[in-house]
Amino acid sequence: MKRIVVFSITTVIAAVANLPAGAAPITTNTALPVAKGEYVFREQIVFNQSGDDPSGANRDHNVALSASVLGYGVTPDLAIFGVLPVAYKKLKLTTPGGARVTRKDSGLGDIRAFARYTAYKKNMPGQTFRIAPFAGIELPTGENTETDALGRLPPAVQLGSGSWDPFGGLIVTYQTLDFQIDLQAGYQANTKADGFEFGDVARLDGSLQYRLWPAKLADDTSAFIYGVGELNLIRQEKNRANGIANPNSGGTALWGLAGLQYVTARRIIEAGVQVPLIQDLNGTALEREYIVRGSVRFNF
Amino acid sequence: MKAIRKTLFLLAVPVIVFAGTIQAWAAGVHSFKVDGLACPFCSYGVEKQLKAIPGVRGVKISIKTSTVTVTMKNGAELTKAQASRAVKNAGFSMRNFR
Numbered sequence: 532m533k534r535i536v537v538f539s540i541t542t543v544i545a546a547v548a549n550l551p552a553g554a555a556p557i558t559t560n561t562a563l564p565v566a567k568g569e570y571v572f573r574e575q576i577v578f579n580q581s582g583d584d585p586s587g588a589n590r591d592h593n594v595a596l597s598a599s600v601l602g603y604g605v606t607p608d609l610a611i612f613g614v615l616p617v618a619y620k621k622l623k624l625t626t627p628g629g630a631r632v633t634r635k636d637s638g639l640g641d642i643r644a645f646a647r648y649t650a651y652k653k654n655m656p657g658q659t660f661r662i663a664p665f666a667g668i669e670l671p672t673g674e675n676t677e678t679d680a681l682g683r684l685p686p687a688v689q690l691g692s693g694s695w696d697p698f699g700g701l702i703v704t705y706q707t708l709d710f711q712i713d714l715q716a717g718y719q720a721n722t723k724a725d726g727f728e729f730g731d732v733a734r735l736d737g738s739l740q741y742r743l744w745p746a747k748l749a750d751d752t753s754a755f756i757y758g759v760g761e762l763n764l765i766r767q768e769k770n771r772a773n774g775i776a777n778p779n780s781g782g783t784a785l786w787g788l789a790g791l792q793y794v795t796a797r798r799i800i801e802a803g804v805q806v807p808l809i810q811d812l813n814g815t816a817l818e819r820e821y822i823v824r825g826s827v828r829f830n831f
Numbered sequence: 832m833k834a835i836r837k838t839l840f841l842l843a844v845p846v847i848v849f850a851g852t853i854q855a856w857a858a859g860v861h862s863f864k865v866d867g868l869a870c871p872f873c874s875y876g877v878e879k880q881l882k883a884i885p886g887v888r889g890v891k892i893s894i895k896t897s898t899v900t901v902t903m904k905n906g907a908e909l910t911k912a913q914a915s916r917a918v919k920n921a922g923f924s925m926r927n928f929r
Contacts, residue, residue, distance in 0.1 A: 564876065564921065567920040568879075568883075569879060604876075649922070655866055752894055796874050
């Protein structure tokens with residue numbers, strides 16, 4: 532059952548790591564500014580479905596996640612963020628005895644806190660280029676030792692990792708009146724808790740947002756609709772239990788997303804569907820089928 | 832009677848327009864460019880910073896031309912330094928203050 536851990540943890544990371552600042556990518560981060568003294572809030576709903584089990588256990592795993600993100604501009608260049616995830620996780624499988632069982636859990640996941648600093652910016656008429664590193668930590672606020680009638684839940688169904696996990700990365704953003712490109716490289720070093728350690732996660736993300744409407748800007752244009760295309764290359768190392776690597780965990784996946792964003796001065800409404808383009812998972816890990824994302828962002 | 836009304840109306844229009852212009856001049860209207868501004872969501876940061884300046888009555892932003900127009904209350908004045916600081920606090924750069 533530990534084989535499915537790989538998609539559970541990367542789902543959470545992909546879902547809750549993105550900053551709500553500016554017109555921004557759906558699955559990754561942007562280096563666009565949060566004004567000094569300004570708050571930005573994002574509420575994202577994510578549904579992740581996995582199945583097509585090669586193991587014969589006919590596993591069906593899904594995660595519904597609500598991620599609330601609050602950001603604050605400390606200075607024009609420094610912004611801090613907190614992410615509060617609430618998840619509902621369910622795993623159905625057929626036991627070796629032939630019984631069909633469901634294992635599930637719901638509640639608060641691991642809270643993330645991080646800061647982003649704009650190290651370089653070049654503002655030009657109608658366009659901006661920015662480079663911003665970020666760093667933070669994932670706190671062990673989600674329960675990682677839950678049990679049900681069958682015993683301790685597998686890590687993929689647990690709400691948290693139980694460990695303090697630092698992460699960081701670099702974001703590059705180029706925005707014009709017509710389009711925006713965001714690129715990110717990130718790494719999360721997962722640590723051990725209760726004898727178990729999730730594999731570290733490295734990722735490369737790219738996003739293109741292209742203005743579809745209005746086709747031509749007017750002096751009073753106050754809203755955009757962007758078409759959004761994104762790629763996420765995610766690599767997770769093998770999980771370790773009591774120091775021993777699990778050969779059926781970890782691997783590499785390339786995801787593609789297509790979505791739409793409606794952007795005004797005070798809010799963004801967006802939705803997208805993400806599908807795996809390439810999955811090269813270790814062992815007989817359960818493959819993921821799709822992720823649906825929808826969110827709203829406000830600034831105040 | 833109709834002719835008198837029409838004459839009065841025609842006389843009133845330029846008076847009202849002139850009065851409005853005088854009021855705008857007296858209140859103070861400033862405009863400037865904001866470099867780096869390229870989408871509606873980011874414009875709110877500029878608007879919020881400018882509205883926090885005492886005496887600012889209204890802020891209008893054209894994303895197309897990166898032009899910000901600030902209308903001041905009667906007797907209030909906006910300095911270049913105030914406007915530049917507000918734009919900088921929003922993460923952008925100001926030029927062509929008038």
